[in-house]
Structure formats: C-alpha cells, structure tokens
Amino acid sequence: MDFPGKTRKRASSIYCLKLKGYSGGYHATALKSVHFMNDWEKELSHTQYHKHNFYELAVVLRGAGTHLTDSQKLPLRPGSVFLLHPGESHAYEYSEPLTLMNFMFDSQILRPYRKSLSGLAGYPLLFCPAEERRELCVDSATLAELDILLHAMAMESRQRSAGAELLLISHLLNLLVLVLRKSCSYVERERFNSDIGIAVAFMRRNYQEEISLPKLARLANLSESSFFRKFREEMKTSPMQWLLNLRIRKAMEFLIRSDMNIGEIAAATGFSDSLYFSRQFRRQVGVSPKNYRSQAHGPRQIIHGLQTLEEIGDI
Structure with a gap:
C-alpha cells in the first residue's frame, strides 16, 4: 500500500461504498465517522477518494478540514452540512481529528416526498448539482438535535425490531426537514x-x-x-x-x-x-x-486515513 503525501485520485482504484454494508438491508441508517491523523502525515492527513451507491448527508460535529470533489473544494468546520450524490467521488483533508455525522439513504426513499421537501427554503441549497454546492451550516442547537436523531437511527438499525424500516424513514424525513429549515450559508449567518x-x-x-x-x-x-x-x-x-x-x-x-x-x-x-x-x-x-x-450513541466508524477505506471498500 502506498501512502501519498497528497490526496491522489486514480480512476481504477476509487472505492464504491455500498449502503447494505452499513444498514443491514434497510434503506436508511446513520453513524459517526472519526477521521484521525495519520502517523505518516505530520501536518495534514488525507482520505482516499471514494464514492457511494447511496445519498449521504454529512454534518461536521468537531474538527476542521477541506471537502474535496471533482468540481470544488469547500472548507469544513463544526456545523458544516453537505449532501453527497450517489456515484460522486470525494475525499477529505484535515489538520486535526475530524468527526462527522453520516446519514445514509437510498434515493428511492425520497420519491414520494420530493414535492413536499422541495417547498422548503433550504431545498435548492442542499439538493443542488455538485458543481453548484455552497458552504452550508447549522447552529449548535441543530447539531444537538441531529445527534439525537443519529442515535435513534443507529439504534433502530442495530436492534432490528419490528417496524424499524418505518421508523428509520420517519427519522430521516425529520432530519431532512430540520436541516432544510435551519441550514444557511455562512454569509447569511453573519x-x-x-x-x-x-x-x-x-x-x-x-x-x-x-x-x-x-x-x-x-x-x-x-x-x-x-x-x-x-x-x-x-x-x-x-x-x-x-x-x-x-x-x-x-x-x-x-x-x-x-x-x-x-x-x-x-x-x-x-x-x-x-x-x-x-x-x-x-x-x-x-x-x-x-x-x-x-x-456511546450508536456505532462509530474509526478511520485512519486510507487504511480503513480500503478495508471496507468491497462491502
């Protein structure tokens, strides 16, 4: 395995992470990911470029860094929010441990609710083409509410009780409405x-x-x-x-x-x-x-740069 001094993207080695590897067969789930600093990178750590076969709403809980995609670089700080589309290649670079809340869901879930969601003010800011993505944020009170929803979704996925799929969809819609109501650009926040x-x-x-x-x-x-x-x-x-x-x-x-x-x-x-x-x-x-x-508020994925992404890339 090679550990590059900067983030590399090789078309032949972009890992595709699959929802079933995280959700146990459900159409939605959530977890926290903790990106620690790599031992071989003293000032700036990187993850390998990867993609998903699902939507991922990512929210920064702690730390700072940069989100890298094919079309742009956006700064990350506590409260940063972004939606990744299925098949979109991306990576992170960071100078301190980076903790993310990851809400993952199948695109089919939203079809019956698209019209209602699109009526919310934040919809065009969040559900926009990747190249038009802006730096969005939520405040600390909203972060606390999202953390509660993450915990609920993680527990439903883990316990697999009767009606879990319905509750997962309900929690997902709840968090999307919350984010669409309360997200704003950093310029607007000022x-x-x-x-x-x-x-x-x-x-x-x-x-x-x-x-x-x-x-x-x-x-x-x-x-x-x-x-x-x-x-x-x-x-x-x-x-x-x-x-x-x-x-x-x-x-x-x-x-x-x-x-x-x-x-x-x-x-x-x-x-x-x-x-x-x-x-x-x-x-x-x-x-x-x-x-x-x-x-410990649900399962967490501990990530050490490239290694963990390569280990889970075939899930």
Whole structure:
C-alpha cells in the first residue's frame, strides 16, 4: 500500500461504498465517522477518494478540514452540512481529528416526498448539482438535535425490531426537514441581527451559569417580548429552549469524552441538580445519561486515513 503525501485520485482504484454494508438491508441508517491523523502525515492527513451507491448527508460535529470533489473544494468546520450524490467521488483533508455525522439513504426513499421537501427554503441549497454546492451550516442547537436523531437511527438499525424500516424513514424525513429549515450559508449567518448574536454568544460562553430571559433581553438591549419574538424569528426556537439544547449537547460531549459522574456533568452544564438534568436529558435524547454513555450513541466508524477505506471498500 502506498501512502501519498497528497490526496491522489486514480480512476481504477476509487472505492464504491455500498449502503447494505452499513444498514443491514434497510434503506436508511446513520453513524459517526472519526477521521484521525495519520502517523505518516505530520501536518495534514488525507482520505482516499471514494464514492457511494447511496445519498449521504454529512454534518461536521468537531474538527476542521477541506471537502474535496471533482468540481470544488469547500472548507469544513463544526456545523458544516453537505449532501453527497450517489456515484460522486470525494475525499477529505484535515489538520486535526475530524468527526462527522453520516446519514445514509437510498434515493428511492425520497420519491414520494420530493414535492413536499422541495417547498422548503433550504431545498435548492442542499439538493443542488455538485458543481453548484455552497458552504452550508447549522447552529449548535441543530447539531444537538441531529445527534439525537443519529442515535435513534443507529439504534433502530442495530436492534432490528419490528417496524424499524418505518421508523428509520420517519427519522430521516425529520432530519431532512430540520436541516432544510435551519441550514444557511455562512454569509447569511453573519447577517444575524447583532442584538440576537450578542445573546447567543453569551449563552455559548456561559451555558454552565444561571441564565434567565430577562438577563438575555438586557444584554440585547431589548424588552423581553421584543427579544423573545426576534430570537424566535432568527433561531427558529425560543431562547430558553435553545439554551437547553446547547446544555444537552455539551452534556452529551462530557458523557462520551470525560470520566465525570452524572452529578458533575449536570453542574458543569448549568443544571440545578442531577435529577432534573437526567429528566431533561431523557426527554431530549430518549435514554438516560447513564445509558447514553454506555451505548456511546450508536456505532462509530474509526478511520485512519486510507487504511480503513480500503478495508471496507468491497462491502
């Protein structure tokens, strides 16, 4: 095996990954992929070019890099969203570990719903020809919701219970509507009103502290009613629900990445006590914090550059 210093694309060796290798025969599934740095590449790691026989909606959860296709290069950062078409060749390069949420589905699933989906504002941005693809993003609250849906889809694929196919399709439609409603270009995101932006930035920095609606309204220099209305218009949810989603997402990260106990995680993410935290976590995620940690939110594909892609290329 050769390990090139830069990403190479050889027409005779582009691997085609197949949906059945991930989904167990279902028409949709989801997993997380973690691209670690290669030992032989000190500053920039690459994956081999590959393609799929299915649609893949990829969302960057952590890390940064570049997405490479035949027609363009797009930067990757947390919240980046892109849809890969069946047969489209692509690769990644990255200077730090890159974690992606991968939602994979057969093109036939969407046929009955195309008309309804196409009526959503984000449809032409996401379902566009590859050469017209733009840099799209979702906010951290939406990332948390997508992580919950990924967990649900991964569990359905793994457990293979009666009705799993129907639930997988339902979760897929749910996440597509969510992304189409809430995705925007980075240019458009920068146009968010500065008063709401101040409040959002404050919550991101201080989510572990006690935060109230009156305090956020004062920061934005607005009345509570005006702030609440403008926040809903910009963020498509209420201020306190946005904060709750952020806290749950941070808690999910602590559960996976730390050895902190449930009480410590509750305190570190702004919850008044562990019982209230556990109740809210179960309501949002569908499982208790303890079970979420033990399940590691579904299967993950650990990728070390070229090697793993070559190993799974014949699936």
